[in-house]
Amino acid sequence: MINGNLKASYADDERVLDNSYKKAFVYGMMVVLAGFAAFANDYLILVACQMGIMLIAVVGLNVVIGYTGLMSLGHAAFIAVGAYGVTILHNLGAGTVPDAVMPFIAVPVAVAISALIGIVVGLPSLRVKGLYLAVATLAANFIVIFVIEQDLFAPWTGGMTGIETPAPNLAGWVLDDKREMFVLIAVFAFATILTVQNLFRTRVGRAFIAIRDRDYSAEILGISLLRFKLTSFAISAAFCGLAGALLAYFYASILPEQFELALSLQLVAALIVGGMGRTMGPVFGVIVIVMVPEVIKVVFGAVSGGDPSVAQLRAPLQEMAFGFLIIFFLMFEPLGIVHITDRILRALNRWPFARG
Amino acid sequence: MGQILQFGINGLMSGAIYALIAVGIVSVFKATKVVNFAHGYLIMFGAYFYFTFAVLLPGMSWAPAWYVSWEPAWLVEMKEGLPMFSPLGAVLDWLTNLPRVIIGLIGALAANAVVGLIIERVLMRPLMGQSVFAMIMVTVGLISVMSGGAQLIWTADANYVPSLAPNTPIRFTLFDTQIFLFGTDLVNAVIAVLLFGAIVAMVQFTKGGVAIRATAEDQSTAYSMGISVPRVFARAWVLASLTGAIAGAILATRNGVSPSLGLFGFSVLAIVLMGGLDSYVGVFIAALVVGVLEAMTQWKFGGDWAGIVPYVAVLLVILVRPHGLFGQKEVERI
Amino acid sequence: MLKIEDLHLSFGGIKALQGISFEAQAGEITGVIGPNGAGKTSLFNAISGFYQPDRGRVWFDGRDITGMAPDRRAALGIARTFQNIALFRGMTVLDNIKLGGHTRLKTGLWGALRYFGPAQREELEFRRDIEERVIDFLEIDHIRKVPITALPYGLQKRVELGRALAMRPQVLLLDEPVAGMNREETADMARFILDVQERFGTTILLVEHDMHMVMDICAHIVVLNFGQQIAEGSPQEVSQNPAVIEAYLGAAA
Numbered sequence: 001m002i003n004g005n006l007k008a009s010y011a012d013d014e015r016v017l018d019n020s021y022k023k024a025f026v027y028g029m030m031v032v033l034a035g036f037a038a039f040a041n042d043y044l045i046l047v048a049c050q051m052g053i054m055l056i057a058v059v060g061l062n063v064v065i066g067y068t069g070l071m072s073l074g075h076a077a078f079i080a081v082g083a084y085g086v087t088i089l090h091n092l093g094a095g096t097v098p099d100a101v102m103p104f105i106a107v108p109v110a111v112a113i114s115a116l117i118g119i120v121v122g123l124p125s126l127r128v129k130g131l132y133l134a135v136a137t138l139a140a141n142f143i144v145i146f147v148i149e150q151d152l153f154a155p156w157t158g159g160m161t162g163i164e165t166p167a168p169n170l171a172g173w174v175l176d177d178k179r180e181m182f183v184l185i186a187v188f189a190f191a192t193i194l195t196v197q198n199l200f201r202t203r204v205g206r207a208f209i210a211i212r213d214r215d216y217s218a219e220i221l222g223i224s225l226l227r228f229k230l231t232s233f234a235i236s237a238a239f240c241g242l243a244g245a246l247l248a249y250f251y252a253s254i255l256p257e258q259f260e261l262a263l264s265l266q267l268v269a270a271l272i273v274g275g276m277g278r279t280m281g282p283v284f285g286v287i288v289i290v291m292v293p294e295v296i297k298v299v300f301g302a303v304s305g306g307d308p309s310v311a312q313l314r315a316p317l318q319e320m321a322f323g324f325l326i327i328f329f330l331m332f333e334p335l336g337i338v339h340i341t342d343r344i345l346r347a348l349n350r351w352p353f354a355r356g
Numbered sequence: 357m358g359q360i361l362q363f364g365i366n367g368l369m370s371g372a373i374y375a376l377i378a379v380g381i382v383s384v385f386k387a388t389k390v391v392n393f394a395h396g397y398l399i400m401f402g403a404y405f406y407f408t409f410a411v412l413l414p415g416m417s418w419a420p421a422w423y424v425s426w427e428p429a430w431l432v433e434m435k436e437g438l439p440m441f442s443p444l445g446a447v448l449d450w451l452t453n454l455p456r457v458i459i460g461l462i463g464a465l466a467a468n469a470v471v472g473l474i475i476e477r478v479l480m481r482p483l484m485g486q487s488v489f490a491m492i493m494v495t496v497g498l499i500s501v502m503s504g505g506a507q508l509i510w511t512a513d514a515n516y517v518p519s520l521a522p523n524t525p526i527r528f529t530l531f532d533t534q535i536f537l538f539g540t541d542l543v544n545a546v547i548a549v550l551l552f553g554a555i556v557a558m559v560q561f562t563k564g565g566v567a568i569r570a571t572a573e574d575q576s577t578a579y580s581m582g583i584s585v586p587r588v589f590a591r592a593w594v595l596a597s598l599t600g601a602i603a604g605a606i607l608a609t610r611n612g613v614s615p616s617l618g619l620f621g622f623s624v625l626a627i628v629l630m631g632g633l634d635s636y637v638g639v640f641i642a643a644l645v646v647g648v649l650e651a652m653t654q655w656k657f658g659g660d661w662a663g664i665v666p667y668v669a670v671l672l673v674i675l676v677r678p679h680g681l682f683g684q685k686e687v688e689r690i
Numbered sequence: 691m692l693k694i695e696d697l698h699l700s701f702g703g704i705k706a707l708q709g710i711s712f713e714a715q716a717g718e719i720t721g722v723i724g725p726n727g728a729g730k731t732s733l734f735n736a737i738s739g740f741y742q743p744d745r746g747r748v749w750f751d752g753r754d755i756t757g758m759a760p761d762r763r764a765a766l767g768i769a770r771t772f773q774n775i776a777l778f779r780g781m782t783v784l785d786n787i788k789l790g791g792h793t794r795l796k797t798g799l800w801g802a803l804r805y806f807g808p809a810q811r812e813e814l815e816f817r818r819d820i821e822e823r824v825i826d827f828l829e830i831d832h833i834r835k836v837p838i839t840a841l842p843y844g845l846q847k848r849v850e851l852g853r854a855l856a857m858r859p860q861v862l863l864l865d866e867p868v869a870g871m872n873r874e875e876t877a878d879m880a881r882f883i884l885d886v887q888e889r890f891g892t893t894i895l896l897v898e899h900d901m902h903m904v905m906d907i908c909a910h911i912v913v914l915n916f917g918q919q920i921a922e923g924s925p926q927e928v929s930q931n932p933a934v935i936e937a938y939l940g941a942a943a
Contacts, residue, residue: 010817014810073393073496124674131391131492135629136674138622139667146664198805202813203788203795205802210778210789217776220738221857222764222793231799261622265500272493316507323500330490330497331482 016197021345030190037183045182051290052185053247056192058270058282060239063196065268066277067205068232069212070125073264074137077121077144078114078237080259082244083165084148085110087254088156090166099169103249111241117144118237125229141264148256162255165248181250188246192239197279199235208232212277262319269326275336284337292321361533363651369537369545371647373610376548377603377624378631378639379555380596385633386559386572387592389488390480393495396621397502398471398597402604404510405467407517407613410453410460426455443524446539450522457518464601472597476590484589485575503618510613519609520544544606551599556636564591572634623663626670631680638682645669691716691893692737692768692861697746699729699736699917706732707743708917714861714910719887719894721908723901725937728914730897731773734865737895738770739763750861765793769859771850773866773897777838783849784834787824790856791816824852827889828882844875851882855890862886864896868903876900880907905929913937 007013017023036048061075089106097105124136148157157163167176168184175181199205207228210218215225248254266289274285296318304310333339377399384392392398414424431451438445450457475498483491521543527536559565570578571588579585607617624643631642646666654662673681692714699707707729714720722730735741737748739760747756755763769790777786795816801809825831828848838846847867854862867883868876880903886892898904904911905925913921913928915937921928928934 010814010821014813014817124671124678131633132629132674132678134393134492135622135625136671139626139670142622142667143664143671146660149660195803198809199802201805202797202802202809203792204797204799206785206789207792209781209785210792213778213780214776216740216760217772217778218789219740219760220764220770220776221789221853222761223789224759224761235799262500265496268493268496269500312511313508316504319500319504320508321504323497323502323504326497327479327494327501330494331479334487334490 014201016201021349033186037179037186042178045178047290047294049178049182049185049250051286052182052189053243053250054267054270054290055189055282055286056185056246057240057243058267058274058286059189059192059196060236060243061267061271062236062276062278062282063199063208063239064232064236065271066281067200067212068208068229070122070229070232071131071134072137072236073134073261073268074121074139074141074144075236075240075267076259076261076263077137077141078118078240079244079247079263080144080148080256081114081117081237082110082241083248083254083259084157084163084244085113085241086245086248087163087165091156100171102166103168103170107242107245110245111238114241114244115234115238118233118235118240119230121237122230122233125233126226138261138264141259141261145256145260148259157256160256162253164253165251168249175249178250181246185246185250188242192242193279193283196235196239204228204231209277265326266322269322271336272334273325273329273336275338278336278338280341281336281338284341288325288337289322292325293318296321359655360652361530362535363655364648365535365537366541367648367651368644369541369647370650371644372545372548372552373603373606374624374627374647375552375640375643376599376606377620378628378643379552379636380599380603381621381625381628382633382636382639383555383559383568383599384592384596385628387568387588388480388491389572389575390491390495391625391628391633392596393492393625394498394502394618394621395495395596395600396618396624397499397506398468398475398600399604399607399620400506400615400617401471401502402464402468402597402601403608403613403617404506404604405464405601406460406605406608407510408467409463410456410518411516413459413463414456423455423459425452427452446524447522450519453518457520460518461520461602461605464605465598468597468601468604469594472593472600473590476593480589480593481586484586499618503615506615506618517605517608517613520547520605540609544610547602548606551602552636552640555595555599559636564588568592623666626666629680630666630670630673632682633680635680635682638680642681691751692895693749694733694737695747695749697733697736697748698744699732699741700744705917707736709746710912710914710919711746712912712919712922714893714895716893717887717891718909719883719896719907721904721911722895722897722914723899723904723911724914727916729917730914731865732917733914734770734863734895734897737863738768764857767858767860768863769854769857769861770863771847771854771865771867773869775843775846775850777846777850777853779838782835782837783830783841783852784825786838786849787820787834787852787856788816790824790853791820792857794858820856824855827855827885828852844871844878847871847879848882851879851886855886858890859892861893861895864894864898866897866899868898868900876903883907 017026057079064070064072086106089109090102093102121137121140125133149160207223210223211228270285270289273288275281300314381392381395384390435448479494480491519540521540524539526539559568567583567588570583571585575585627642627646628639631639650662650665653665695711697707697710724730736743747754795812797809797812825834868879884907887894911925911928913934920933921931
């Protein structure tokens with residue numbers, strides 16, 4: 001709680017940025033990001049783009065896991081659907097639809113397909129809770145990758161060898177530069193956080209939280225479990241689909257193995273590290289999860305000096321690091337980094353009258 | 357008709373191995389309510405340990421000759437003059453490998469038990485009594501840790517490991533069809549079924565088994581009745597690691613040693629949910645059914661389609677019978 | 691208003707309810723009493739739709755709702771509280787009460803994602819409504835931003851009542867509203883229940899062990915024992931009924 005944070009109208013009280021700290025932080029971040037887009041070097045832009053794409057996916061995952069309390073270990077599948085959806089649509093539309101219009105069709109359609117598949121994968125959530133759902137989503141992840149890899153669909157998906165992805169042309173603005181992509185990704189990431197935040201100011205988001213906390217008492221309040229669990233799955237799948245679409249535009253080509261279980265686990269790791277069911281959780285989590293490989297890369301570069309036998313240890317080490325992060329946070333800070341920042345902010349706010 | 361029988365029998369044999377893997381997941385779940393998502397990686401460790409003790413160590417320069425290849429005079433004598441691919445030859449080849457197989461198995465069992473104990477002691481016990489969700493998610497984190505860890509420890513490319521039993525071809529006629537099996541597959545399946553049966557009997561009839569079941573029913577009550585719940589937890593994990601070691605050794609001989617062995621854990625997790633988490637019988641039946649379905653799929657559609665059979669099957673089963681084919685529905689008290 | 695007709699319910703071999711029939715009159719407080727295990731909570735669960743009766747019907751406002759899902763019943767106007775408080779513990783009092791408005795609000799997914807516009811207007815109007823009609827009424831304005839876990843038991847019960855009131859129910863089911871409360875808290879709660887009846891004209895069905903309170907505020911009482919309905923009538927009639935006395939005090943009395 002913030003001291004002296006008094007309101008004179010209900011509208012003021014219902015604002016998202018309901019105190020001056022939050023306002024300063026968010027507006028400050030917008031300025032910083034604008035400056036970043038203009039002045040950061042190419043490497044930083046690259047890393048930031050990865051963060052932005054992953055952030056959109058993790059915010060989506062947060063809706064299902066963090067707010068609705070449905071476990072999913074297969075959200076990489078929806079990213080795959082988004083990425084492949086956009087690519088396939090571009091290839092199908094080539095020649096008939098003008099390039100400058102294509103993204104405006106391809107992205108919404110790919111996102112809608114992801115949402116639909118999300119509803120299908122979410123169906124078991126009506127009957128079962130927790131574990132069963134985790135395994136069902138895991139199964140869905142394997143099935144989606146399997147379908148993409150099939151020779152039968154290879155003419156569209158490229159099969160095991162992957163496929164080249166298009167560069168987006170937004171009504172004449174061709175985003176062939178990473179810096180331009182960064183602007184697009186940052187705008188989408190910001191919009192994603194905002195819309196999800198909006199959700200929780202209305203009955204829809206409250207219904208999700210009610211289902212997470214105690215589902216029979218949610219029913220007694222008139223919340224249809226069927227409708228809202230599926231809605232939750234659809235929303236999160238849609239955001240993951242959007243992340244996939246941006247990912248397809250960002251990279252020159254995509255491979256099915258990018259979207260395997262390892263990616264699903266990374267998303268979950270980001271959520272646990274950052275803090276589930278909190279707005280800033282995905283932000284902190286994604287920063288950590290994307291930084292880990294980069295830090296390992298730098299350390300390895302310094303240690304190995306280009307020795308290939310040492311360099312091949314990097315991938316397994318990185319994998320272990322994700323696992324250790326999940327375990328460490330579950331054991332020592334299960335509410336994630338958000339909880340740490342909460343404590344720091346509270347202490348600052350009360351200082352010098354009280355500690356902690 | 358003939359093919360169906362052949363593939364059916366193959367399917368039953370791999371189903372038995374699934375059952376052996378599943379028993380580890382079910383035992384840990386029964387005792388601790390934790391579904392071990394990393395069980396497949398425990399099995400992968402078992403396979404790598406078997407590989408270490410049966411292939412890597414004998415390959416060291418200091419390894420005694422009998423360990424590398426046991427060839428007493430009578431064995432060499434018997435081998436002389438045998439035709440290629442004779443059944444007796446296969447048995448004799450196996451005898452040559454026997455010391456490696458035995459040391460490999462013992463080593464795998466011991467090393468895997470240590471791994472299981474470490475997981476229980478360092479990761480599970482501190483979370484005991486707090487949140488089952490956190491414990492389950494810790495096993496999810498373990499997936500990455502163990503998969504990366506194995507690649508760090510065993511960088512060598514692994515291919516051949518000695519089979520647990522003589523690889524004699526077996527031919528017989530059943531309903532007027534020629535059936536062809538490898539001896540080692542048959543023995544593997546028999547080992548799997550016997551172990552499964554032994555563990556179920558242990559849980560049903562021994563004192564330790566009763567403690568496990570009591571803990572499953574109500575942890576705090578069991579604790580207050582004088583059952584050492586931490587010890588039950590530890591036992592369950594050791595049991596899972598031991599069965600995992602055997603399953604790992606079997607999978608190593610069948611599929612080769614590689615990090616992708618861990619993926620078996622996920623197919624078997626699907627099987628376990630199909631059978632119902634708390635039902636040994638249900639899980640056993642589900643394992644056999646999936647084994648047969650896989651074999652049939654392999655026959656009709658090809659090998660790579662077989663891989664997703666458990667996943668498709670579990671989705672269908674969950675939609676129709678949410679608590680598995682044989683699981684009990686928990687009655688919710690309000 | 692709410693009519694129970696020959697309700698039978700069993701779990702395996704256990705017969706939880708055997709032929710319960712009574713009617714809760716509109717605008718009245720009806721009490722359901724009985725010793726532990728008499729089937730009171732099972733009756734509530736059958737009314738709110740968690741259990742499907744084996745036989746018998748539940749009528750709401752002349753409409754058969756026997757096979758209806760719990761959330762649909764809530765939308766019709768049946769609210770309830772639970773014996774062991776079923777609030778959302780991580781949320782604040784205000785959010786809990788807002789959840790009660792779920793069925794009254796209309797915002798859909800698209801409106802919610804956009805927020806600004808109709809959704810915001812509806813939310814603010816709703817906020818004003820619950821502030822005035824629920825939070826002020828139950829005298830919990832000082833704790834509206836406090837998380838549930840930080841509240842004492844008596845206040846939690848009151849918040850749960852508030853959440854039910856936010857639904858603007860026609861029928862309110864209260865499962866042991868004063869269980870475990872001291873005399874003062876009980877008196878407060880009884881006053882709030884009477885106020886609800888008086889101010890909103892809500893039909894109230896109440897399960898309670900506290901005999902004094904039941905006799906004081908109920909117009910009509912139904913007595914259950916071992917799943918059977920052993921008596922029904924006004925507080926005076928029931929308290930003099932020999933079957934009831936026997937059930938509560940044993941045959942010797």
